[in-house]
């Protein structure tokens with residue numbers, strides 16, 4: 001038996017259509033939504049993500065500023081750019097692409113973004129709101145995963161969700177989002193020191209893998225009929241992109257994401273949803 005494919009690309013196209021309509025409505029009121037991205041260095045994967053974010057802006061009628069700094073940019077240069085964008089009233093939202101080259105401090109860069117322009121949803125104030133149960137701008141990949149599960153009517157209330165990976169971009173904020181009162185999932189956050197990871201995954205109705213270890217989640221770790229979302233990616237020696245979820249999982253799961261392009265496309269759409277929220281007058 002083959003699992004249903006959790007098609008994030010298709011849902012992302014629907015989200016982008018809604019974003020385009022929202023952007024047009026804002027423009028009719030004299031507000032031209034504008035995003036800025038800051039990329040430091042020349043990491044090819046980061047440059048590709050930025051390129052796709054700007055292509056989405058073009059498609060949805062959102063203005064976009066593409067700020068590039070050299071890999072040896074100083075802390076002061078980066079913070080100055082962020083401060084300039086924070087103070088620019090024509091820019092409604094901005095994001096600093098991660099990872100940053102050493103020795104730049106990622107936490108400092110995320111905290112330098114004005115919370116009301118933080119379309120990544122990664123500023124401590126926005127993460128704190130999530131923790132307090134009063135979410136503001138949502139972290140994009142967790143919002144994308146929730147949207148994907150909801151689009152396929154995957155029940156969450158009272159269900160067990162196992163999240164593999166406690167990283168600040170996906171695992172930790174997703175655990176908070178899923179345990180909010182209106183979601184009511186029972187969340188287990190697993191990491192490299194967790195005992196019996198395979199047993200925990202087998203008990204789960206929903207599995208989210210965000211560790212960046214190729215093919216870690218195998219068919220034997222998945223409860224028959226479960227929904228499985230692969231977020232983490234890694235690269236083989238010959239440059240092939242590989243998911244955390246082994247292809248054989250499709251024979252056991254009820255629903256599973258394709259190897260790539262599903263959560264990534266929705267993550268970008270979630271960024272633009274945040275931008276529209278940030279651009280809307282209070």
Ligand SMILES: Nc1nc2c(c(=O)[nH]1)N[C@@H](CN(C=O)c1ccc(C(=O)N[C@@H](CCC(=O)O)C(=O)O)cc1)CN2
Pocket residue numbers: 049095096097098099120140141169230231232233259260261262263264265267
């Ligand atoms: N400031 C930020 N930096 C980074 C983020 C982020 O959200 N904000 N996330 C990643 C990079 N990224 C977006 O920028 C991103 C990459 C990959 C995925 C994803 O879910 N995986 C894809 C697979 C890869 C692909 O096809 O591109 C998928 O399965 O759909 C989400 C977000 C680090 N930096």
